[in-house]
Amino acid sequence: MRAVVIEQPGTVSVQDVPDPIPGPGDLVVAVRGAGICGTDIHLLDGELPYDRYPIVPGHEFYGEVVDVAGDIDRARIGRLVTVDPNMPCGACAECRRGRANLCERYEALGVTTDGAAAELVRVPAGLAYDLPADVSDVGAVLTEPLACAIHGFDGLPRRPQDRYLVYGAGTMGLMMGLLAADMTSEPVTVIEPNPSRRALAESFGMRAVSSPEEVDPDERWESVIDCTGVVEAIEDGLGRVRRGGVFQCFGVTETDAMVKLRPFDIYRNEITVIGSMAVHNSFDRAHRLAQVWGDEKLAPLVTHGYALDDYAEAIRTFRDGAGLKIAIRPGGLA
Numbered sequence: 001m002r003a004v005v006i007e008q009p010g011t012v013s014v015q016d017v018p019d020p021i022p023g024p025g026d027l028v029v030a031v032r033g034a035g036i037c038g039t040d041i042h043l044l045d046g047e048l049p050y051d052r053y054p055i056v057p058g059h060e061f062y063g064e065v066v067d068v069a070g071d072i073d074r075a076r077i078g079r080l081v082t083v084d085p086n087m088p089c090g091a092c093a094e095c096r097r098g099r100a101n102l103c104e105r106y107e108a109l110g111v112t113t114d115g116a117a118a119e120l121v122r123v124p125a126g127l128a129y130d131l132p133a134d135v136s137d138v139g140a141v142l143t144e145p146l147a148c149a150i151h152g153f154d155g156l157p158r159r160p161q162d163r164y165l166v167y168g169a170g171t172m173g174l175m176m177g178l179l180a181a182d183m184t185s186e187p188v189t190v191i192e193p194n195p196s197r198r199a200l201a202e203s204f205g206m207r208a209v210s211s212p213e214e215v216d217p218d219e220r221w222e223s224v225i226d227c228t229g230v231v232e233a234i235e236d237g238l239g240r241v242r243r244g245g246v247f248q249c250f251g252v253t254e255t256d257a258m259v260k261l262r263p264f265d266i267y268r269n270e271i272t273v274i275g276s277m278a279v280h281n282s283f284d285r286a287h288r289l290a291q292v293w294g295d296e297k298l299a300p301l302v303t304h305g306y307a308l309d310d311y312a313e314a315i316r317t318f319r320d321g322a323g324l325k326i327a328i329r330p331g332g333l334a
């Protein structure tokens with residue numbers, strides 16, 4: 001099969017490699033769509049704490065089951081599935097206290113073992129979720145990032161009249177905004193410098209402004225969500241949380257980034273600062289919600305499709321910040 005292979009940090013090519021052979025309990029999936037995200041770029045640049053090169057990237061994907069092994073029902077062959085890439089060990093202290101997304105021996109398809117930027121990918125059958133026959137392609141491509149957004153939302157209070165402020169209207173910011181809009185009667189505000197992303201946020205009924213200066217300095221929000229990972233945005237956002245409210249670090253900063261915050265304000269205003277790491281008990285809900293939202297809400301979020309052989313160009317487009325979700329189409333462009 002053809003596969004994207006990162007030989008070592010900085011060296012990526014599309015190669016002919018042996019087809020994956022399913023072990024007991026595995027499926028082989030012919031990939032139809034695989035989204036690119038920041039994690040792929042970190043893997044490519046050698047910025048993750050793993051040393052498992054060569055590796056095939058790609059952890060946000062769906063496709064058709066083409067082979068099974070062991071006692072897996074052969075009736076699954078031919079079905080479309082979306083796949084939770086996360087493989088917590090189940091045995092470490094974090095897994096045992098119910099925090100599997102914080103697993104000490106974290107493994108994930110496309111991160112620590114071969115993923116979906118390939119014609120075929122081997123996956124443990126239990127991680128594959130059947131999709132409906134009238135599948136929403138974009139819903140299936142976006143299931144994994146939506147599962148991350150839902151886990152983020154699980155950490156936030158949900159009250160019908162809460163107000164939400166989101167920094168950044170990229171794929172994740174817009175998903176957080178869409179979830180927030182489902183939760184509250186109040187308009188969701190997003191701060192986003194890119195005009196086309198702002199226009200998209202507005203098309204979803206959000207109030208979009210280009211910079212914090214455009215927001216009333218006295219306005220406060222119950223939930224402020226940073227989806228940028230940008231220090232200035234985080235520092236600004238911390239000051240806009242209403243008394244008793246929550247600030248969430250959802251976007252990924254540089255690992256050594258530092259921000260200024262006034263502990264007095266955290267104390268005096270009872271501000272809660274929370275994080276959100278990947279997917280946690282949220283893939284199943286994302287799998288269903290992505291199909292309910294379907295093309296109507298999600299189609300604008302997948303802006304580019306590339307053939308597998310054009311992976312390098314897809315990465316360039318990602319690095320340029322053009323569009324939103326970029327999908328690799330190993331089964332061919334529709």
Ligand SMILES: [Zn+2]
Nearest residue numbers: 037038039060
């Ligand atoms: Zn991702």
Ligand SMILES: [Zn+2]
Nearest residue numbers: 089092095103
């Ligand atoms: Zn574990």
